[in-house]
Amino acid sequence: MGLLSNMFGSFGSIFGVALTLISSLTQQQTNGKSLWGTLQAPTFPLFLSSNGLLGSLPWGLLTATGSNPYTQAPNTGVTRRYDFTVQRGVIAPDGYQKSVILINGQFPGPVIEANWGDTIVVNVHNQITGPEEGTSFHWHGILQKANPFMDGVPSVQQQVALSHGTSDSWYHSHYSAQYAGGLLGPMIIHGPSNADYDIDLGPVFLTDYYHGEYFDILKSTTAPLQSGGNPAPLSDNNLINGKGNFDCSTVAVGDTTKCTNNAGIAKFQFTTGKTHRLRLINAGAEALQRFSIDGHTMTVIANDFVPIKPYKTTVVTLGIGQRSDVLVTANIGSSTSSFWMRSNISTICSLAKQPNALAAIYYDRADTTKTPTSTAWNVPDPGTCANDDLSLTEPMYTIAPSPPTTTKTMEINFFINSTGNFLWTLDGTSFRANYNNPLLQLANLGKLDFPEIWNVKNFGDNPTVRVIINNNSPAAHPMHLHGHNMQVLHEGPGQWDGTIIRPTNPQRRDVQQVRVGGHIVFQYDTDNPGVWPFHCHIAWHVSSGLYANMMEHPLDIKNLLTLPLLLAQTCTQWTLYTANKVVNQIDSGL
Numbered sequence: 001m002g003l004l005s006n007m008f009g010s011f012g013s014i015f016g017v018a019l020t021l022i023s024s025l026t027q028q029q030t031n032g033k034s035l036w037g038t039l040q041a042p043t044f045p046l047f048l049s050s051n052g053l054l055g056s057l058p059w060g061l062l063t064a065t066g067s068n069p070y071t072q073a074p075n076t077g078v079t080r081r082y083d084f085t086v087q088r089g090v091i092a093p094d095g096y097q098k099s100v101i102l103i104n105g106q107f108p109g110p111v112i113e114a115n116w117g118d119t120i121v122v123n124v125h126n127q128i129t130g131p132e133e134g135t136s137f138h139w140h141g142i143l144q145k146a147n148p149f150m151d152g153v154p155s156v157q158q159q160v161a162l163s164h165g166t167s168d169s170w171y172h173s174h175y176s177a178q179y180a181g182g183l184l185g186p187m188i189i190h191g192p193s194n195a196d197y198d199i200d201l202g203p204v205f206l207t208d209y210y211h212g213e214y215f216d217i218l219k220s221t222t223a224p225l226q227s228g229g230n231p232a233p234l235s236d237n238n239l240i241n242g243k244g245n246f247d248c249s250t251v252a253v254g255d256t257t258k259c260t261n262n263a264g265i266a267k268f269q270f271t272t273g274k275t276h277r278l279r280l281i282n283a284g285a286e287a288l289q290r291f292s293i294d295g296h297t298m299t300v301i302a303n304d305f306v307p308i309k310p311y312k313t314t315v316v317t318l319g320i321g322q323r324s325d326v327l328v329t330a331n332i333g334s335s336t337s338s339f340w341m342r343s344n345i346s347t348i349c350s351l352a353k354q355p356n357a358l359a360a361i362y363y364d365r366a367d368t369t370k371t372p373t374s375t376a377w378n379v380p381d382p383g384t385c386a387n388d389d390l391s392l393t394e395p396m397y398t399i400a401p402s403p404p405t406t407t408k409t410m411e412i413n414f415f416i417n418s419t420g421n422f423l424w425t426l427d428g429t430s431f432r433a434n435y436n437n438p439l440l441q442l443a444n445l446g447k448l449d450f451p452e453i454w455n456v457k458n459f460g461d462n463p464t465v466r467v468i469i470n471n472n473s474p475a476a477h478p479m480h481l482h483g484h485n486m487q488v489l490h491e492g493p494g495q496w497d498g499t500i501i502r503p504t505n506p507q508r509r510d511v512q513q514v515r516v517g518g519h520i521v522f523q524y525d526t527d528n529p530g531v532w533p534f535h536c537h538i539a540w541h542v543s544s545g546l547y548a549n550m551m552e553h554p555l556d557i558k559n560l561l562t563l564p565l566l567l568a569q570t571c572t573q574w575t576l577y578t579a580n581k582v583v584n585q586i587d588s589g590l
């Protein structure tokens with residue numbers, strides 16, 4: 001009897017383990033044609049060879065420390081072309097079957113890879129039907145110097161990219177909250193390295209995940225409160241590289257046939273003794289993520305597109321839209337070691353039913369059919385909803401902020417309008433887009449008189465703009481500026497005390513988290529004439545108006561910029577399309 005129960009016990013546990021090890025669904029069923037998060041995922045070279053120039057660096061003598069990334073860019077003369085077909089498809093990334101948007105049949109989407117100074121051309125074929133929907137790609141973090149038309153935000157500019165900058169990023173739809181439905185993928189721009197490593201394992205996508213369709217969630221976040229509107233929905237799961245398990249016993253009774261347990265988690269291969277580069281990307285809709293790897297410290301070498309002086313940590317905090325490149329050396333235990341990779345949604349700062357994502361890391365001789373048994377770092381959530389300390393992240397290329405020529409204070413707040421809709425405001429206005437009147441084109445025609453709800457901040461010819469954001473709302477917000485890296489002078493609780501963190505060389509990045517009841521202070525030099533979106537990157541918040549347009553050098557927009565023909569055509573096509581059809585625009589449009 002004892003023996004039997006013992007055997008039964010161990011059989012039970014073997015069986016239990018087996019259930020979590022062997023994915024119950026195929027990769028095709030969970031992620032379509034995507035290989036991200038499988039042991040077959042590609043690794044990446046230090047740079048792409050081009051025009052037979054194998055062996056010589058595409059960026060010549062430019063370096064991460066010595067070359068100003070905003071004024072010096074190589075011109076490689078190389079164009080990298082990508083063809084994206086965007087379609088709906090039914091997959092089950094975490095075992096729960098749902099309709100998503102696939103790029104070339106993949107979720108997450110395929111990589112865009114180039115060298116610093118290359119030109120990237122992406123041909124997007126929109127085959128989204130049932131229902132039809134517009135789309136627009138935004139090349140997150142690409143500064144689009146002298147090229148604001150290609151930044152990809154509808155009603156501001158439209159479509160397709162060119163590259164300046166290095167390190168890692170992502171592309172995503174900037175059309176309503178469409179990227180929460182799957183329209184996203186990684187972007188790797190190879191540049192001069194600021195730290196040595198052996199193997200580039202590529203993107204690690206961290207995404208809060210919703211079982212509802214994004215359009216339904218969006219409808220509910222923007223609906224009047226009295227008719228069930230919910231501006232703060234809970235995510236259902238948290239995924240790494242589009243994969244994760246889900247406990248199907250928690251789904252509604254009518255939905256159980258759509259749900260399969262143990263869909264399978266993401267796996268990564270480490271080579272014993274080698275140093276690996278991981279490109280962490282918070283590509284979610286709402287959640288603040290805290291990322292760690294059991295037993296290993298990480299060396300952070302870049303934030304967003306900005307290479308920084310390497311520093312060691314056990315946790316990296318990433319708000320929506322933020323990226324960090326980290327190096328991890330496989331030197332713990334033996335060549336048969338395996339460890340958990342973890343990304344936890346901060347439940348103090350975000351709304352999640354299942355906040356903890358897991359993926360498995362296997363050293364080269366580890367048994368990849370077994371789950372790791374490693375123990376998590378003891379790193380309690382500080383609950384501030386802020387990024388890791390500004391003093392930690394010092395850019396490789398030093399830039400001291402100039403004295404600002406203008407300072408703008410903007411408040412984040414919310415209100416409920418007379419029809420009961422919950423709306424976010426930035427500087428007193430809740431933004432709403434008009435897809436048919438691209439602002440940049442109007443400015444290009446010299447028309448600078450915009451409706452209040454377009455929330456345009458015209459900084460004229462000011463060379464240096466300082467912005468103080470005070471967050472008087474009950475949520476933290478990842479604030480994202482297009483067209484520039486923000487020099488982040490300070491962040492913290494309450495009001496700014498006037499001090500600057502490392503005034504000789506403050507942190508630069510393109511998304512910065514602002515705490516509840518706190519502030520961020522940043523500035524930028526207006527070296528990029530255009531109209532640049534500045535907004536919260538939480539999908540539901542930007543949809544409900546937390547957005548402004550920062551205009552710089554309007555005269556240059558009129559006199560120096562030429563509307564590209566391709567863009568004029570895209571706009572004409574959109575006008576023709578909407579002439580015959582009422583576009584179902586239920587949100588701010590972005």
Ligand SMILES: *[C@@H]1O[C@H](CO)[C@@H](O)[C@H](O)[C@H]1NC(C)=O
Nearest residue numbers: 290291292315344376377379
């Ligand atoms: C994530 O959550 C697990 C489980 O609660 C915990 O043990 C771990 O310390 C957390 N890690 C981080 C980075 O918050």
Ligand SMILES: *[C@@H]1O[C@H](CO)[C@@H](O)[C@H](O)[C@H]1NC(C)=O
Nearest residue numbers: 222417418419420421423432
């Ligand atoms: C309230 O906001 C919603 C969403 O932007 C909008 O559709 C509605 O027209 C607004 N109500 C009024 C009275 O302006």
Ligand SMILES: [Cu+2]
Nearest residue numbers: 477536538541
């Ligand atoms: Cu927000």
